[in-house]
Amino acid sequence: MILADKIAELRKKNGWSQEELAGQLGVSRQSVSKWESASSIPDLDKILKMSEIFGVSTDYLLKDSDGPDEEAITYAAPDTIPDADSSGDIRTVSLEEANTFMDITQDMAAKVAAGVSLCILSPILMILLGGLSDEEGGYILPEALAVAAGFTVLLVMVAAAVSIFIWYARKTERFEYLEKEPIELAYGVTGVVEKRKKGYEPSHGISLVIGVVLCILSAVPVFVLGVLDEEGMLAIFGVIFCLVIVSAGAFFLVRTCVIFGSFQKLLEEGDYSRDKKLADKRNEIITTVYWCIVTAVYLGWSFHTMEWHRTWIIWPSAAVLFAAVLGVSEAYHKKRK
Incomplete structure (x- = not known):
């Protein structure tokens, strides 16, 4: 259950309309409607006020779960905390x-x-x-x-x-x-x-x-x-x-x-x-060089022999070989790490 669902559920449990809840929070009914439809997220001060009005902990409102958590609340969004090895520019x-x-x-x-x-x-x-x-x-x-x-x-x-x-x-x-x-x-x-x-x-x-x-x-x-x-x-x-x-x-x-x-x-x-994104970025140069070589070989062979009905076999063969090339590249990268 996400925050939007919890706000709607708690409001209905207390028998309040969106207008009545909006009046207690000092906001418009449209704001409450947007919160409940997950179109926007309430400010931190409104979340604190709702926890008092509904009689629940801020942990319960903020965490995407069905029940309250006993751990201390951290107002930084858990979804926005970067990994320890992140570069800081995510x-x-x-x-x-x-x-x-x-x-x-x-x-x-x-x-x-x-x-x-x-x-x-x-x-x-x-x-x-x-x-x-x-x-x-x-x-x-x-x-x-x-x-x-x-x-x-x-x-x-x-x-x-x-x-x-x-x-x-x-x-x-x-x-x-x-x-x-x-x-x-x-x-x-x-x-x-x-x-x-x-x-x-x-x-x-x-x-x-x-x-x-x-x-x-x-x-x-x-x-x-x-x-x-x-x-x-x-x-x-x-x-x-x-x-x-x-x-x-x-x-x-x-x-x-x-x-x-x-x-x-x-x-x-x-x-x-x-x-996968990081692997694609690492292999970007390999991909470009590989397919340029394949295209050059295909065109050279085809114009030299003029057997276009046969030279097409280069493409499926190159696709299979490309998977092997990427596999070797990833294995080498993991070994270096």
């Missing part, structure tokens, strides 16, 4: 910043997911028209016109998706430090973020299940229709249905991962843990 995230970031992310998550789905769906028309033009007699359009129309639609859909990604990046640009820098949460922020995360976890689990199941089932139309008509239009429709199902699955996965990722960034969990 950025503190206020409640307003955290709420703004979570609200923007939740608002944009569906739009970003729709952008990913657009990218997956973009080649459908080109595949369909290409299949129709290849049929005996050439239905509807000649091959050149089919490719031109399909490619135009593909570019339009990809352009729309990219515009969404840029829009999202612009809106969250000021919060980029959450992904790269160690942070500390101001008093009360941890409890608010954890409450929102806990409330979203059931939806997150359901969305993950739906997304994964759809991606697995997407192979069914390709297999079934391909068997029924290996080289005809049914096989083409199988690919189209596959892309439609994959796009739906990707929508669920991307949307929920974007929202859940906002909680992890603020709480420094998972891929955004402090150790």
